[in-house]
Amino acid sequence: MAEAAVQVDHVTKRFRLYSERNQSLKAAALKLRRARFEEFTALDDVSFDVPEGSTFGLVGANGSGKSTLLKCIARILLPNSGTILTQGTVASLLELGSGFHPELTGRENVYLNASIMRIPRREIDARFPAIVEFAGIGKFIDEPVRMYSSGMYVRLGFAVATHLDPDILLIDEVIAVGDAEFQDRCLEKFAEFRRRGRTVIVASHALGLVESLCDEVKRLDHGRLVEVDDSPGPDQPLPEESPGTDTASIVTGLDVLDRHGFCVTDVRTGEPVTLRLHYETPAPIERPVLSLELHTPTGVCAFSQHSRDADLVPRVLLGSGSVDLSIPRLALQAGLYEVRAAVLDDSLRTVHAARSFGFRLRVSNDSLSESVGLAVLGGRWGNPMQDQTAGGLHDEHEDGTAGGSGSEVRA
């Protein structure tokens, strides 16, 4: 058993929620007290160990406390009680471009961030070319970072954090940003990190991606740690399930089929695809509504459809079987898509089963005519057509006649 790189021991973090914030002496003097506030417990007695060399995932909905926890580990926030022990250097990538100063150039920011991590200058000199190379920002490295696009910001941030070679790397949602190619390079970098025995902690609300990366996943729910099945398979129930139902056993599997009905993992943009849901239910489910959703790694829902909207409500679902959702032309941009499925009742109020299949759909796109965005719409540009009226007015001016008179008559 490896030594723990990070030990989180009964950590509780409370925030003050101010009903009316007064951040001024004037207001404080007038009211003779600081603002009244309510306490909000963001982390409630959280304890866990992250073994050295492991990749650890923290999942949870927005506001579940995962970012707070990362910030506590990064020493940005101090817990109200409990202790955190970290062994080794820690680098954190929290939100876009951690700690960049907008007025400074990329180069200066790299050195600044390095010195924050107490890495001597000569070491950075040696690693500098690799950082620029990985970030792929070329000559922009000598421009102030306020000129950077958000993509460049993220790439440089990731490049710096990973190339400074920390013992522990904390990442919050960031890999989800950037294009598919950069995501691939990030995943590669993670693998390299692992091989070198570094510890990585990733927080995300996209369970599927985290799970495919991590040795161990813990889920945070309203500041409390909830156990997630320790055997990391791609199929995990989503947190939105209704209590009391043995949900995982209803939607039992998912197949991605190409036009010939073969199981595939990769689909090209514009090709037909069929998503086949397998179900098994010992108790009859009356008038079930099936739902399928495709989510990007950033958590954006790219597609969602209920079978009820498509006028399919079977009378009853019983035993085992499968349901197909056929998509004639997959109009999605290249990338990884998380597939989520659910079985609801026909009022859509009760969820019989809901689960994520992880990032099971991988879309690739050969066409370069549309390479950014979420959808590939097959757009076509026409030739420029000069506006007739504008041209006509111009002519009239040249003739020396009053420009407006013609249109007035027409009006």
Add this chain to the structure above:
Amino acid sequence: MTGIRRTVVTIHPAGPWGGPSALRELLASRELLGNLTLRELRSKYRGTALGQGWSLLHPIALLAIYAVVFSQILRVRPAVGSPSGLHSFVLWLATGLLPFLFFSTVVTQGMGSLVGNANLIKKVYFPREAIVLATATACLVTFLIEYTVLHVAVGLAGAAISPARLLVTLLLVALLFLFGTGLALIGSVLNVFFRDLQHLLTLVMMAWLYATPVIYPIALVRAELGADSTGFEIYSMNPMAGFVESFRDLVYDGRMPDFLMVGYLALVTAMVLVIGHVLFRALEGSLAEEL
């Protein structure tokens, strides 16, 4: 691990006093301090036509204005420097005004530095004092340039410059730097909680300037209040009065300062630093939340 000493960090709820580990940590971030200072110096004047020239223009303009108003219109007549024999209102004014401006920028900019660097504080950990210290150090660099120019001017005007006095001057500069930094530490954390403190500070600094014998000779106050009066004693408690008078002694008059006064200044500086450090440590933990 194979012989490599790894940094083990225990993160626990904020305590009031960081202890020696806090200072050790600050010392370990020397390089960061250097980089932050450089950043401060670079970003302050980047994108302005005069660049670094601005930092010199401000004191020169103030000197010119005060010189015209106080020597030509209000007829302030400081005593001839003894033993240096200097007789120049501008040089006399500069020896006191430059240190005061240095002090006032350290406090003003240091106070706003945490709020100004919220972006950095909320995203990465490093000893937060480094930001205040770097801002103050950047001011120190500018001040050292100004004061070197002043020394050259004093030398050209005919005063003898002695290495012993230069050494004491440097010591006083260090004291003034620490005094200003201590106040900046206090101000910077308070400013995070009360954002309008910055406006108040501008007023305080203006009042402080006039409560200090910078633009008028201390002899005028002594004559008005009486040298042994309680009023004059209270007036002299102002550490800035001590600093300005000591700088005048050293640079303008060309003599050693009153060492009892220097001792008093050192004591006040030590007190301010300790209060600043303790207050900063106590509130440091909640900075990322409050910003």
